[in-house]
Amino acid sequence: MSTEAETWTTLKVLTWTVGYLTEKGVENARREAEWLLCEATGLDRIGLYLNFDKPLQDGELAAYRSMVARRGKREPLQHILGNQEFDGREFVVTKDVLIPRYDTETLLEEAVRQAPQARTVLDIGTGSGCIAISLAHRLPQAQITAVDLSSDALAIARLNAERNNAAVEFLLGSFFQPVTGRRFDLIVSNPPYITRADLDTLQPEVRDFEPRLALDGGVDGLDAYRALVSEAPGYLEPGGWLLFEIGAGQDKDLAGLLADAGFGAIVTVPDSAGIIRVVGGQWHAV
Template sequence: MTEKPETWTIRRVLDWTKGYLAEKGVENARLETEWLLSAALGLDRVGLYVNFDKPLNAEELSAVRGLVARRAKREPLQYVLGTQEFCGLDFAVTPAVLIPRHDTEVLVEEALRRAPHAATVLDIGVGSGCIAVALAKNLPDAQVWGVEQSAGAITLARQNVERHGVRVILCAGSLFEPFADQRFDLIVSNPPYIPTADLDTLQPEVREYEPRAALDGGADGLDFYRIIVPAALEHLNAGGWLMVELGIGQAEAVLGMFKQAGFTGCFTAKDLNGIDRVVGGRIP
């Protein structure tokens, strides 16, 4: 008598995968398992539960195993799925770029609140393009530029610009290099700000997969602010704003740089966890 092959239903796969990912140190293993199965099977999360007892065929099981194996190695879920939501918009993400964080939405919110009539905008270190695209989406009459030195990041940012049908000019280069004689009403940046010595203490998802160049801010994490803040004076129109994201405990030092450079109306803004996440100031 031939032995009947094992039946793997959605419920069984979900329960097994949840335990497996939890053993591998993945937080929120249940929720992430639902996302992985949804992606592999082409269902939304409601669809998973409606089809709890549906057996998976060999092709479906293979698709699930492929995604789960990647996540079990602590590859970020966003890279496995290939997307991340930011400011209500869906962005393609790959290991060429830093994964957009919801903390960074504070930078976009402050920019829109304080410079709602900006006609010219520059995003320094454009990465996936999430900041530039979100600003362009909300400032449809503005011309937005983005500068990035990573060729892989520019390629991906261009895809995201096209995906959302906005006007963003992407330039290859470092910081203000492509804009020698250009001035803007608004300059924003989420620069690398992790102190070099702290990089090896980060979670495996960040430490082993996200681009180090987008994380490493030098010995104290402040290298890029020391360049961007004074240099922005030569690239802002009168009344123009500079706003930057920063890390935990860096607000006082960065705010001091703004004031020393001569910015007025300097402010800090907190993220949802009550951490000072953005510093900004204005040219008189």
């Protein structure tokens, strides 16, 4: 986008940006250009369309140019805007947390379906806190505990809990270590599940900007699951549920791990695209 003195109207800016972002390999370039322009101008999308012929002010154009340059380098849109919606609520996101995905709402829905009366809930690897905070609203009777290995991630999760008026206990540590001696009615986790060989093939937005700690699942993508499944029985109440988000094609392996560990009532749940996204089981099924 030229910095020379010329008139950049809303429509002209959008048209240029769509071409630029498309050239850089950004999917949904038109929609993303509109979101960035909404952020720069303070208008909503309808406002943009009603002001196609309006020139941008210098400050708006400078802010927009900076955001477009970042997106052209494939920095995630959510990092540029600073937030992402999940389960109808807005969550702050930074480079320190995995960006909440719509697919993860499948895990949330299954948790509420299987354990609607849960009194104690544990979220392992909470990241932004989106699952724990959403469960705090969905299961108001429950005490929600969330664990993460990253202190930077926990700082974001605490901020999100405050902004979304959710009572969640956040603890720093690896897997079950911070909750030694406690038992839960429901344990949920969206652990790292990308195979190490696939890490470098991910989209630049994921590979270069999201925390590797939240992505790297080891050689076969199952390292975290093995550890969690083996330890979970010592932290579940009788009849308690252990539910995971998984990657595409991992459902049979996970179901096998759960069955071998003594879990029953094993469930596999597809996401909106029909891909099995959640696998879980009940401890000492009742």
